[in-house]
Amino acid sequence: MKKAVHFGAGNIGRGFIGSLLYKSGYDIYFVDVFKELVDNINKFKSYNIFILGNDIKKEVVDGVKAIHIDDEENLLKAIEDADVITTSVGVNNLYGIGEKLAYYLERRFEKNDLPLDIMACENALFATNILRDSIYNNSSENLKAYLDEKVGFPNTAVDRIVPNVDIEKETPIDVAVEEFFEWDIEKDAVKGDFDIKGCELVDDLEPYIERKLFLLNGSHATTAYLGYLKGYKYIHEAILDDTIDKIVRNLQLEASFGLNNKHKIGMDKLKEYSDKVIERFKNPHLKDEVVRVGRDPVRKLSNGDRLVSPAKLSFETGLMPENILYGIAAGFAFDYKDDPKAMEIQESISTLGIEETVKKVTGLNETILIDKIVKKYKELKSGKIK
Numbered sequence: 001m002k003k004a005v006h007f008g009a010g011n012i013g014r015g016f017i018g019s020l021l022y023k024s025g026y027d028i029y030f031v032d033v034f035k036e037l038v039d040n041i042n043k044f045k046s047y048n049i050f051i052l053g054n055d056i057k058k059e060v061v062d063g064v065k066a067i068h069i070d071d072e073e074n075l076l077k078a079i080e081d082a083d084v085i086t087t088s089v090g091v092n093n094l095y096g097i098g099e100k101l102a103y104y105l106e107r108r109f110e111k112n113d114l115p116l117d118i119m120a121c122e123n124a125l126f127a128t129n130i131l132r133d134s135i136y137n138n139s140s141e142n143l144k145a146y147l148d149e150k151v152g153f154p155n156t157a158v159d160r161i162v163p164n165v166d167i168e169k170e171t172p173i174d175v176a177v178e179e180f181f182e183w184d185i186e187k188d189a190v191k192g193d194f195d196i197k198g199c200e201l202v203d204d205l206e207p208y209i210e211r212k213l214f215l216l217n218g219s220h221a222t223t224a225y226l227g228y229l230k231g232y233k234y235i236h237e238a239i240l241d242d243t244i245d246k247i248v249r250n251l252q253l254e255a256s257f258g259l260n261n262k263h264k265i266g267m268d269k270l271k272e273y274s275d276k277v278i279e280r281f282k283n284p285h286l287k288d289e290v291v292r293v294g295r296d297p298v299r300k301l302s303n304g305d306r307l308v309s310p311a312k313l314s315f316e317t318g319l320m321p322e323n324i325l326y327g328i329a330a331g332f333a334f335d336y337k338d339d340p341k342a343m344e345i346q347e348s349i350s351t352l353g354i355e356e357t358v359k360k361v362t363g364l365n366e367t368i369l370i371d372k373i374v375k376k377y378k379e380l381k382s383g384k385i386k
Protein backbone atom coordinates (compact mmCIF):
# COMPACT_ATOMS: atom_id res chain seq x y z
CA MET A 1 0.00 0.00 0.00
CA LYS A 2 1.42 3.40 -0.97
CA LYS A 3 1.94 5.85 1.87
CA ALA A 4 1.13 9.58 1.94
CA VAL A 5 2.16 12.09 4.58
CA HIS A 6 0.11 15.29 4.49
CA PHE A 7 1.03 18.38 6.50
CA GLY A 8 -2.06 20.46 7.38
CA ALA A 9 -5.13 18.42 8.38
CA GLY A 10 -7.44 21.39 7.96
CA ASN A 11 -10.24 22.16 5.53
CA ILE A 12 -8.59 21.44 2.20
CA GLY A 13 -6.32 18.78 3.70
CA ARG A 14 -9.25 16.65 4.82
CA GLY A 15 -11.84 17.94 2.35
CA PHE A 16 -9.83 17.50 -0.85
CA ILE A 17 -6.24 16.17 -0.67
CA GLY A 18 -7.17 13.46 1.85
CA SER A 19 -10.17 12.47 -0.24
CA LEU A 20 -8.20 11.93 -3.45
CA LEU A 21 -5.34 10.17 -1.66
CA TYR A 22 -7.85 7.83 0.03
CA LYS A 23 -9.63 7.09 -3.27
CA SER A 24 -6.21 6.32 -4.78
CA GLY A 25 -5.50 3.73 -2.09
CA TYR A 26 -2.90 5.62 -0.08
CA ASP A 27 -2.27 4.97 3.62
CA ILE A 28 -2.71 8.51 4.94
CA TYR A 29 -0.80 10.15 7.79
CA PHE A 30 -1.90 13.71 8.56
CA VAL A 31 0.57 15.97 10.37
CA ASP A 32 -0.64 19.03 12.24
CA VAL A 33 0.29 21.52 14.99
CA PHE A 34 -3.23 21.48 16.44
CA LYS A 35 -3.18 18.78 19.16
CA GLU A 36 -6.96 18.48 19.51
CA LEU A 37 -7.27 17.86 15.78
CA VAL A 38 -4.50 15.24 15.85
CA ASP A 39 -6.13 13.52 18.84
CA ASN A 40 -9.56 13.51 17.19
CA ILE A 41 -8.24 12.03 13.96
CA ASN A 42 -6.55 9.24 15.94
CA LYS A 43 -9.69 8.75 18.04
CA PHE A 44 -12.19 8.55 15.15
CA LYS A 45 -9.77 7.23 12.45
CA SER A 46 -12.39 8.17 9.86
CA TYR A 47 -14.31 11.25 8.79
CA ASN A 48 -17.16 12.27 6.54
CA ILE A 49 -16.97 14.68 3.64
CA PHE A 50 -20.38 16.29 3.12
CA ILE A 51 -20.73 17.51 -0.46
CA LEU A 52 -23.10 20.48 -0.30
CA GLY A 53 -25.25 21.10 -3.36
CA ASN A 54 -29.03 21.05 -3.85
CA ASP A 55 -28.80 17.70 -2.13
CA ILE A 56 -26.17 16.58 0.37
CA LYS A 57 -23.89 13.69 -0.61
CA LYS A 58 -21.59 12.00 1.89
CA GLU A 59 -18.22 10.36 1.31
CA VAL A 60 -16.25 8.55 4.01
CA VAL A 61 -12.46 8.72 4.35
CA ASP A 62 -11.42 5.76 6.47
CA GLY A 63 -8.30 4.47 8.19
CA VAL A 64 -6.56 7.82 8.63
CA LYS A 65 -3.91 8.55 11.22
CA ALA A 66 -2.42 11.76 12.54
CA ILE A 67 0.92 12.79 14.01
CA HIS A 68 1.65 15.95 15.93
CA ILE A 69 4.40 18.03 14.31
CA ASP A 70 6.55 17.67 17.46
CA ASP A 71 6.20 13.86 17.62
CA GLU A 72 9.64 13.18 16.17
CA GLU A 73 9.62 9.39 16.53
CA ASN A 74 6.33 8.80 14.71
CA LEU A 75 6.95 11.52 12.16
CA LEU A 76 10.25 9.89 11.22
CA LYS A 77 8.57 6.48 10.88
CA ALA A 78 5.94 8.02 8.60
CA ILE A 79 8.38 9.93 6.41
CA GLU A 80 11.08 7.29 6.02
CA ASP A 81 9.08 5.20 3.56
CA ALA A 82 6.49 7.70 2.32
CA ASP A 83 5.76 7.69 -1.42
CA VAL A 84 4.34 11.22 -1.45
CA ILE A 85 4.47 14.19 0.93
CA THR A 86 1.94 16.99 0.50
CA THR A 87 1.11 20.19 2.38
CA SER A 88 -1.83 22.54 2.90
CA VAL A 89 -0.62 24.64 5.81
CA GLY A 90 -0.68 28.13 4.31
CA VAL A 91 2.14 29.36 2.08
CA ASN A 92 3.79 31.38 4.85
CA ASN A 93 4.28 28.20 6.91
CA LEU A 94 6.21 26.42 4.16
CA TYR A 95 9.57 27.81 5.26
CA GLY A 96 9.25 26.11 8.63
CA ILE A 97 7.95 22.88 7.08
CA GLY A 98 10.94 22.88 4.74
CA GLU A 99 13.39 23.11 7.64
CA LYS A 100 11.70 20.18 9.38
CA LEU A 101 11.49 18.11 6.22
CA ALA A 102 15.22 18.58 5.57
CA TYR A 103 15.91 17.09 9.01
CA TYR A 104 13.61 14.08 8.42
CA LEU A 105 14.82 13.51 4.87
CA GLU A 106 18.41 13.37 6.18
CA ARG A 107 17.29 10.57 8.55
CA ARG A 108 15.33 8.86 5.74
CA PHE A 109 18.36 8.95 3.45
CA GLU A 110 20.42 7.15 6.13
CA LYS A 111 18.05 4.19 5.65
CA ASN A 112 17.02 4.24 1.99
CA ASP A 113 17.19 6.16 -1.27
CA LEU A 114 13.64 5.39 -2.40
CA PRO A 115 12.03 7.84 -4.81
CA LEU A 116 9.56 10.38 -3.43
CA ASP A 117 7.40 13.29 -4.57
CA ILE A 118 6.86 16.38 -2.43
CA MET A 119 4.05 18.83 -3.35
CA ALA A 120 2.76 21.98 -1.71
CA CYS A 121 -1.00 22.41 -2.22
CA GLU A 122 -1.38 26.08 -1.34
CA ASN A 123 -3.02 29.17 -2.87
CA ALA A 124 0.18 30.69 -4.17
CA LEU A 125 2.18 30.70 -7.40
CA PHE A 126 4.66 27.79 -7.48
CA ALA A 127 4.41 27.04 -3.75
CA THR A 128 6.31 23.75 -4.12
CA ASN A 129 9.35 25.75 -5.27
CA ILE A 130 9.18 27.68 -1.99
CA LEU A 131 9.06 24.41 -0.03
CA ARG A 132 11.81 22.85 -2.16
CA ASP A 133 14.14 25.84 -1.66
CA SER A 134 13.59 25.74 2.09
CA ILE A 135 14.46 22.01 2.13
CA TYR A 136 17.59 22.52 0.00
CA ASN A 137 18.72 25.46 2.13
CA ASN A 138 18.74 23.15 5.14
CA SER A 139 20.20 20.02 3.48
CA SER A 140 23.67 18.46 3.42
CA GLU A 141 25.46 18.04 0.07
CA ASN A 142 24.81 14.28 0.21
CA LEU A 143 21.11 14.82 0.73
CA LYS A 144 20.98 17.37 -2.10
CA ALA A 145 22.46 14.75 -4.44
CA TYR A 146 19.70 12.30 -3.43
CA LEU A 147 17.05 14.99 -3.81
CA ASP A 148 18.34 15.92 -7.25
CA GLU A 149 18.17 12.33 -8.43
CA LYS A 150 15.22 10.71 -6.66
CA VAL A 151 12.87 13.39 -5.25
CA GLY A 152 10.32 15.23 -7.35
CA PHE A 153 8.97 18.66 -6.44
CA PRO A 154 5.94 19.15 -8.71
CA ASN A 155 4.14 22.45 -8.41
CA THR A 156 0.38 22.24 -8.17
CA ALA A 157 -2.88 24.16 -8.47
CA VAL A 158 -5.56 22.94 -6.07
CA ASP A 159 -9.16 24.01 -6.33
CA ARG A 160 -12.15 23.09 -4.17
CA ILE A 161 -14.08 25.54 -1.98
CA VAL A 162 -13.95 24.12 1.55
CA PRO A 163 -15.60 26.59 3.94
CA ASN A 164 -15.82 26.60 7.72
CA VAL A 165 -19.49 25.89 7.38
CA ASP A 166 -21.47 24.99 10.48
CA ILE A 167 -23.16 21.71 9.59
CA GLU A 168 -24.49 18.81 11.64
CA LYS A 169 -21.42 16.58 11.98
CA GLU A 170 -21.19 12.91 12.92
CA THR A 171 -17.62 13.46 14.11
CA PRO A 172 -15.79 16.71 14.98
CA ILE A 173 -13.41 16.10 12.07
CA ASP A 174 -16.09 15.95 9.37
CA VAL A 175 -15.78 18.57 6.62
CA ALA A 176 -18.17 20.16 4.12
CA VAL A 177 -17.16 20.91 0.54
CA GLU A 178 -18.54 21.91 -2.84
CA GLU A 179 -18.83 19.21 -5.50
CA PHE A 180 -16.29 20.82 -7.84
CA PHE A 181 -12.61 20.01 -7.56
CA GLU A 182 -9.51 20.35 -9.71
CA TRP A 183 -5.92 19.39 -8.89
CA ASP A 184 -3.38 20.21 -11.60
CA ILE A 185 0.13 18.81 -11.10
CA GLU A 186 3.36 19.52 -12.99
CA LYS A 187 3.94 16.23 -14.89
CA ASP A 188 7.63 16.55 -15.77
CA ALA A 189 8.62 17.21 -12.15
CA VAL A 190 7.22 13.89 -10.87
CA LYS A 191 9.95 11.36 -9.96
CA GLY A 192 8.20 8.85 -7.71
CA ASP A 193 5.65 6.11 -8.30
CA PHE A 194 2.76 8.52 -8.59
CA ASP A 195 -0.84 7.37 -8.88
CA ILE A 196 -3.38 9.88 -7.53
CA LYS A 197 -6.79 9.47 -9.14
CA GLY A 198 -8.68 12.63 -9.94
CA CYS A 199 -5.67 14.87 -10.43
CA GLU A 200 -4.54 16.12 -13.83
CA LEU A 201 -0.87 15.90 -14.80
CA VAL A 202 -0.09 18.92 -16.99
CA ASP A 203 2.90 19.85 -19.12
CA ASP A 204 2.89 23.55 -18.24
CA LEU A 205 1.44 24.44 -14.85
CA GLU A 206 1.76 28.22 -15.06
CA PRO A 207 -1.43 28.88 -17.08
CA TYR A 208 -3.39 26.66 -14.68
CA ILE A 209 -2.09 28.17 -11.44
CA GLU A 210 -2.36 31.76 -12.69
CA ARG A 211 -5.86 31.17 -14.09
CA LYS A 212 -6.98 29.70 -10.78
CA LEU A 213 -5.31 32.22 -8.48
CA PHE A 214 -6.42 35.25 -10.54
CA LEU A 215 -9.86 34.29 -11.84
CA LEU A 216 -11.04 32.36 -8.79
CA ASN A 217 -9.09 33.63 -5.81
CA GLY A 218 -8.83 37.22 -7.02
CA SER A 219 -12.58 37.28 -7.65
CA HIS A 220 -13.21 35.51 -4.35
CA ALA A 221 -11.20 38.03 -2.35
CA THR A 222 -12.86 40.99 -4.10
CA THR A 223 -16.32 39.52 -3.49
CA ALA A 224 -15.35 39.04 0.16
CA TYR A 225 -13.94 42.54 0.69
CA LEU A 226 -16.76 44.38 -1.08
CA GLY A 227 -19.29 42.06 0.57
CA TYR A 228 -17.81 42.83 3.98
CA LEU A 229 -18.03 46.57 3.31
CA LYS A 230 -21.66 46.24 2.24
CA GLY A 231 -22.51 44.19 5.33
CA TYR A 232 -22.96 40.72 3.82
CA LYS A 233 -21.98 37.67 5.91
CA TYR A 234 -21.67 35.09 3.13
CA ILE A 235 -20.11 34.96 -0.33
CA HIS A 236 -23.33 33.71 -1.92
CA GLU A 237 -25.14 36.82 -0.66
CA ALA A 238 -22.42 39.23 -1.76
CA ILE A 239 -22.12 37.86 -5.31
CA LEU A 240 -25.89 38.37 -5.81
CA ASP A 241 -25.40 42.11 -5.21
CA ASP A 242 -25.52 43.69 -8.69
CA THR A 243 -22.76 46.21 -7.97
CA ILE A 244 -20.40 43.52 -6.67
CA ASP A 245 -21.30 41.12 -9.47
CA LYS A 246 -20.47 43.79 -12.06
CA ILE A 247 -17.14 44.71 -10.48
CA VAL A 248 -16.12 41.04 -10.12
CA ARG A 249 -17.06 40.12 -13.68
CA ASN A 250 -15.12 43.12 -15.00
CA LEU A 251 -12.20 42.13 -12.79
CA GLN A 252 -12.27 38.68 -14.39
CA LEU A 253 -12.30 40.27 -17.83
CA GLU A 254 -9.31 42.47 -16.98
CA ALA A 255 -7.36 39.53 -15.57
CA SER A 256 -8.33 37.37 -18.57
CA PHE A 257 -6.92 40.03 -20.88
CA GLY A 258 -3.50 39.66 -19.26
CA LEU A 259 -3.73 35.87 -19.00
CA ASN A 260 -4.72 35.47 -22.63
CA ASN A 261 -1.94 37.75 -23.83
CA LYS A 262 0.60 35.74 -21.82
CA HIS A 263 -0.68 32.17 -22.26
CA LYS A 264 -2.89 32.34 -25.38
CA ILE A 265 -5.62 30.40 -23.56
CA GLY A 266 -8.48 32.06 -25.51
CA MET A 267 -10.85 34.74 -24.18
CA ASP A 268 -13.85 32.48 -24.78
CA LYS A 269 -12.36 29.71 -22.63
CA LEU A 270 -11.42 32.20 -19.90
CA LYS A 271 -14.97 33.63 -19.97
CA GLU A 272 -16.38 30.12 -19.59
CA TYR A 273 -14.05 29.47 -16.64
CA SER A 274 -14.95 32.84 -15.08
CA ASP A 275 -18.68 32.27 -15.38
CA LYS A 276 -18.36 28.82 -13.77
CA VAL A 277 -16.46 30.43 -10.86
CA ILE A 278 -19.30 32.92 -10.29
CA GLU A 279 -21.83 30.07 -10.29
CA ARG A 280 -19.74 28.26 -7.67
CA PHE A 281 -19.76 31.39 -5.50
CA LYS A 282 -23.58 31.41 -5.62
CA ASN A 283 -23.89 28.04 -3.87
CA PRO A 284 -25.93 29.01 -0.76
CA HIS A 285 -25.31 25.67 0.96
CA LEU A 286 -21.61 26.44 1.48
CA LYS A 287 -22.40 29.36 3.81
CA ASP A 288 -18.86 30.52 3.07
CA GLU A 289 -18.15 33.54 5.26
CA VAL A 290 -16.64 36.63 3.68
CA VAL A 291 -14.23 36.83 6.62
CA ARG A 292 -12.81 33.37 5.75
CA VAL A 293 -12.37 34.24 2.10
CA GLY A 294 -10.86 37.64 2.92
CA ARG A 295 -8.59 36.28 5.69
CA ASP A 296 -4.97 37.45 5.85
CA PRO A 297 -5.19 40.50 3.54
CA VAL A 298 -1.45 41.13 3.92
CA ARG A 299 -0.90 37.89 1.96
CA LYS A 300 -3.76 38.52 -0.47
CA LEU A 301 -2.70 42.08 -1.28
CA SER A 302 0.99 41.22 -1.63
CA ASN A 303 2.97 41.50 -4.83
CA GLY A 304 2.88 37.88 -5.96
CA ASP A 305 -0.67 37.06 -4.98
CA ARG A 306 -4.17 36.99 -6.50
CA LEU A 307 -4.84 40.72 -7.04
CA VAL A 308 -1.57 42.60 -7.54
CA SER A 309 -0.18 39.98 -9.94
CA PRO A 310 -3.13 40.13 -12.38
CA ALA A 311 -3.29 43.92 -12.05
CA LYS A 312 0.37 44.21 -13.09
CA LEU A 313 -0.01 41.62 -15.84
CA SER A 314 -2.97 43.44 -17.38
CA PHE A 315 -1.39 46.87 -16.94
CA GLU A 316 1.81 45.69 -18.64
CA THR A 317 -0.39 44.35 -21.44
CA GLY A 318 -1.79 47.83 -21.98
CA LEU A 319 -5.06 47.69 -20.05
CA MET A 320 -5.92 49.79 -16.99
CA PRO A 321 -7.20 47.19 -14.46
CA GLU A 322 -9.76 49.51 -12.85
CA ASN A 323 -11.79 46.72 -11.26
CA ILE A 324 -8.81 44.71 -9.98
CA LEU A 325 -7.58 47.95 -8.39
CA TYR A 326 -11.03 48.34 -6.84
CA GLY A 327 -10.67 44.88 -5.29
CA ILE A 328 -7.26 45.84 -3.92
CA ALA A 329 -8.66 49.08 -2.47
CA ALA A 330 -11.48 47.13 -0.81
CA GLY A 331 -8.86 44.85 0.74
CA PHE A 332 -7.26 47.82 2.43
CA ALA A 333 -10.67 48.78 3.84
CA PHE A 334 -11.20 45.26 5.26
CA ASP A 335 -11.02 46.10 8.98
CA TYR A 336 -12.31 42.84 10.49
CA LYS A 337 -11.22 43.02 14.13
CA ASP A 338 -10.64 39.25 14.53
CA ASP A 339 -8.20 39.10 11.63
CA PRO A 340 -4.71 40.01 12.94
CA LYS A 341 -3.39 40.75 9.46
CA ALA A 342 -6.35 43.02 8.69
CA MET A 343 -5.59 44.87 11.94
CA GLU A 344 -1.91 45.11 10.92
CA ILE A 345 -2.98 46.94 7.75
CA GLN A 346 -5.34 49.24 9.66
CA GLU A 347 -2.57 50.05 12.12
CA SER A 348 -0.26 50.90 9.23
CA ILE A 349 -2.88 53.12 7.60
CA SER A 350 -3.33 55.03 10.86
CA THR A 351 0.41 55.56 11.34
CA LEU A 352 1.82 55.78 7.78
CA GLY A 353 -1.28 56.78 5.84
CA ILE A 354 -3.00 54.84 3.05
CA GLU A 355 -0.54 55.68 0.27
CA GLU A 356 2.56 54.45 2.12
CA THR A 357 0.66 51.38 3.32
CA VAL A 358 -0.41 50.51 -0.24
CA LYS A 359 3.21 50.81 -1.41
CA LYS A 360 4.49 48.71 1.51
CA VAL A 361 1.94 45.90 1.27
CA THR A 362 1.56 45.62 -2.52
CA GLY A 363 5.17 46.31 -3.50
CA LEU A 364 3.78 48.43 -6.35
CA ASN A 365 5.81 51.39 -7.56
CA GLU A 366 3.68 52.46 -10.51
CA THR A 367 2.35 55.83 -9.32
CA ILE A 368 -0.74 55.69 -11.52
CA LEU A 369 -1.81 52.37 -10.00
CA ILE A 370 -1.09 53.47 -6.44
CA ASP A 371 -3.00 56.74 -6.96
CA LYS A 372 -6.03 54.85 -8.31
CA ILE A 373 -6.03 52.41 -5.39
CA VAL A 374 -5.82 55.31 -2.92
CA LYS A 375 -8.65 57.17 -4.69
CA LYS A 376 -10.88 54.07 -4.72
CA TYR A 377 -10.04 53.37 -1.07
CA LYS A 378 -11.16 56.88 -0.11
CA GLU A 379 -14.39 56.44 -2.12
CA LEU A 380 -15.07 53.17 -0.32
CA LYS A 381 -14.36 54.69 3.08
CA SER A 382 -16.79 57.52 2.29
CA GLY A 383 -19.44 54.89 1.59
CA LYS A 384 -19.37 55.31 -2.18
CA ILE A 385 -19.41 51.75 -3.51
CA LYS A 386 -20.36 52.03 -7.20
Ligand SMILES: NC(=O)c1ccc[n+]([C@@H]2O[C@H](COP(=O)([O-])OP(=O)(O)OC[C@H]3O[C@@H](n4cnc5c(N)ncnc54)[C@H](O)[C@@H]3O)[C@@H](O)[C@H]2O)c1
Pocket residue numbers: 007008009010011012013031032033034037069088089090091093096097121122123158159160161162163
Ligand atom coordinates in the same frame (compact mmCIF):
# COMPACT_ATOMS: atom_id res chain seq x y z
N1 LIG B 1 -10.23 26.03 2.17
C1 LIG B 1 -10.19 26.16 0.86
O1 LIG B 1 -11.24 26.39 0.20
C2 LIG B 1 -8.87 26.05 0.11
C3 LIG B 1 -8.90 25.60 -1.21
C4 LIG B 1 -7.70 25.54 -1.94
C5 LIG B 1 -6.50 25.87 -1.32
N2 LIG B 1 -6.51 26.27 -0.02
C6 LIG B 1 -5.20 26.58 0.58
O2 LIG B 1 -4.86 25.47 1.41
C7 LIG B 1 -4.09 25.93 2.52
C8 LIG B 1 -4.82 25.58 3.82
O3 LIG B 1 -6.07 26.22 3.79
P1 LIG B 1 -7.28 25.65 4.68
O4 LIG B 1 -8.50 26.37 4.26
O5 LIG B 1 -7.26 24.17 4.68
O6 LIG B 1 -6.84 26.21 6.12
P2 LIG B 1 -7.08 25.51 7.55
O7 LIG B 1 -6.71 26.55 8.55
O8 LIG B 1 -8.40 24.85 7.59
O9 LIG B 1 -5.98 24.34 7.58
C9 LIG B 1 -4.62 24.60 7.73
C10 LIG B 1 -4.10 23.52 8.70
O10 LIG B 1 -2.68 23.59 8.74
C11 LIG B 1 -2.27 23.45 10.08
N3 LIG B 1 -0.93 24.02 10.20
C12 LIG B 1 -0.57 25.32 10.20
N4 LIG B 1 0.77 25.42 10.31
C13 LIG B 1 1.25 24.14 10.34
C14 LIG B 1 2.55 23.57 10.45
N5 LIG B 1 3.62 24.36 10.52
N6 LIG B 1 2.66 22.22 10.47
C15 LIG B 1 1.57 21.44 10.37
N7 LIG B 1 0.31 21.91 10.28
C16 LIG B 1 0.17 23.25 10.27
C17 LIG B 1 -3.34 24.18 10.89
O11 LIG B 1 -3.32 23.76 12.24
C18 LIG B 1 -4.60 23.74 10.14
O12 LIG B 1 -5.12 22.55 10.67
C19 LIG B 1 -3.90 27.43 2.31
O13 LIG B 1 -2.72 27.64 1.56
C20 LIG B 1 -5.09 27.79 1.45
O14 LIG B 1 -4.84 28.97 0.70
C21 LIG B 1 -7.66 26.37 0.72
Ligand SMILES: O=P(O)(O)OC[C@@H](O)[C@@H](O)[C@H](O)[C@H](O)CO
Pocket residue numbers: 123158159160161162216217220221292293294295296
Ligand atom coordinates in the same frame (compact mmCIF):
# COMPACT_ATOMS: atom_id res chain seq x y z
O1 LIG C 1 -7.47 30.01 1.25
P1 LIG C 1 -7.08 31.44 1.00
O2 LIG C 1 -7.05 32.26 2.27
O3 LIG C 1 -5.84 31.57 0.17
O4 LIG C 1 -8.25 32.06 0.08
C1 LIG C 1 -9.60 31.98 0.52
C2 LIG C 1 -10.43 31.30 -0.58
O5 LIG C 1 -10.43 32.12 -1.75
C3 LIG C 1 -9.91 29.93 -0.92
O6 LIG C 1 -9.77 29.14 0.25
C4 LIG C 1 -10.85 29.23 -1.92
O7 LIG C 1 -11.98 28.72 -1.22
C5 LIG C 1 -10.12 28.11 -2.63
O8 LIG C 1 -8.90 28.55 -3.19
C6 LIG C 1 -10.96 27.46 -3.71
O9 LIG C 1 -10.17 26.57 -4.43
